[in-house]
Amino acid sequence: MRTITLIIIHCSAVHPGQRSSVADINKWHKERKTKDGRPWKGIGYHYVVRRDGTIETGRPIEKVGAHCVGHNSHSIGVCYEGGLNEKGEEVDTRTPEQKIALEQLLERLHAQFPKALIVGHHDLNPDKKCPCFDAVKAYAHLQP
Ligand SMILES: [Zn+2]
Numbered sequence: 001m002r003t004i005t006l007i008i009i010h011c012s013a014v015h016p017g018q019r020s021s022v023a024d025i026n027k028w029h030k031e032r033k034t035k036d037g038r039p040w041k042g043i044g045y046h047y048v049v050r051r052d053g054t055i056e057t058g059r060p061i062e063k064v065g066a067h068c069v070g071h072n073s074h075s076i077g078v079c080y081e082g083g084l085n086e087k088g089e090e091v092d093t094r095t096p097e098q099k100i101a102l103e104q105l106l107e108r109l110h111a112q113f114p115k116a117l118i119v120g121h122h123d124l125n126p127d128k129k130c131p132c133f134d135a136v137k138a139y140a141h142l143q144p
Contacts, residue, residue: 011083053097
């Protein structure tokens, strides 16, 4: 297994009612290219938490993800479905079901990687608002 020092939380930046399952994101990410022009190897996140609380597995955690420039080699990427309101503004749209599922998933990952810090994408790249809530504070009880 890779050394994991970060668990990075993302939102999928979709509007209410717009679906972003692992299969959807896999398709979107396959259409992207790396800086040197090679196509992405499908979904860059390791987990997607759907609006109904379903936890879907994306890229296997053994594999380096593609979700946060400069931090992929030593991190796990967790994405919740949502992040935009009706007006397209970037806001925390987590449903109660997603909050419970995220908590359960992060508890599991914290047990497996107790030294990994849980952060939001925004904490590593302030240009991004993603995941639209303070992940460090929200998961203070699961930090190393
Ligand atoms: Zn992000």
